[in-house]
Amino acid sequence: MRMEQMYQEVILDHYKHPHHRGLREPFGAQVHHVNPTCGDEVTLRVTLSDDGETVADISYDGQGCSISQASTSVLTDQVIGQSVEEALKTVGAFTEMISSRGNVEGDEDVLGDGIAFAGVAKYPARVKCALLGWTAFKAALAEASASETVLAAVGTNAEDRR
Numbered sequence: 378m379r380m381e382q383m384y385q386e387v388i389l390d391h392y393k394h395p396h397h398r399g400l401r402e403p404f405g406a407q408v409h410h411v412n413p414t415c416g417d418e419v420t421l422r423v424t425l426s427d428d429g430e431t432v433a434d435i436s437y438d439g440q441g442c443s444i445s446q447a448s449t450s451v452l453t454d455q456v457i458g459q460s461v462e463e464a465l466k467t468v469g470a471f472t473e474m475i476s477s478r479g480n481v482e483g484d485e486d487v488l489g490d491g492i493a494f495a496g497v498a499k500y501p502a503r504v505k506c507a508l509l510g511w512t513a514f515k516a517a518l519a520e521a522s523a524s525e526t527v528l529a530a531v532g533t534n535a536e537d538r539r
Contacts, residue, residue: 381496383493384492384493384494384495384496385493387447387490387493388443388444388447388448388493388494389443389447390447391446391447391448391450391451391490392443392446392447392450395446395447395449395450396450396453396454397434397435397436397437397450397453397454397457398436398437398438398450399436399438400420400422400436400437400438401422401434401436402422403424404422404423404424404434404436405422405423405424405425405520405521405524406422406423406517406518406520406521406524407420407421407422407423407517408420408421408513408516408517408520409421409513410509410510410512410513410516412441412445412505412506412509414502414505415441415442415505415506416441417439417440417441417442417445417446417505417506417509418439418440418441418509419437419438419439419441419445419446419449419509419510419513420437420438420439421435421436421437421439421449421510421513421514421517422434422435422436422437422517423435423514423517423518423520423521424521425461425518425521425522429461429521429522430460430461431458431459431460431461432456432457432458432459432460432461432464432518433457433458434457435452435453435456435457435514436453437449437453437510437513439509439510441506441509442506444494444497444503444506444507445506445507445509445510448491448494448506448507448508448509448510448511449509449510449511449513451489451490451491451493451494452468452471452491452510452511452514454489454490455467455488455489455490455491456468456514461518461522464514464518465515465518466487467487467488467491468511468514468515470483470484470487470488471483471488471491471494471508471511472508472511474488474491474492474494474495474498475494475495475497475498475504475507475508476498476504476508477498478498478499478501479495479496479498479499480498481498482495483495494507
């Protein structure tokens, strides 16, 4: 089986059987992102650990092409359980690969199934589709981190909000 065909199967599997789909509570932050060029959209929720250092959960709901929805599913698998710092590095590595027009191969050890989207980099019109969930996650992470920082400053933790 050719590598490209295997990657297509990974994308289709995540599209047909999405991981972590369905909005869950409690959550620390929620964002809604839309790709205006094609209409793909995602609502994404992030929950951080009580100390604000780890991505405890991500849930999402959305509609759109197989690339946008599968990419969001892959994102959740990759970053849930990672430290915030490591999750941001993973997002950075995916963004670099997908924005490179095929010049950056990506590291499977960092990206996991995200490496399946390497071929998308050659199609600029699809790059925004692949990045939709990842940019939403980054925005939700910033919002959740800011909330945790504010709560810590006033002496309240995440458990007190639930």
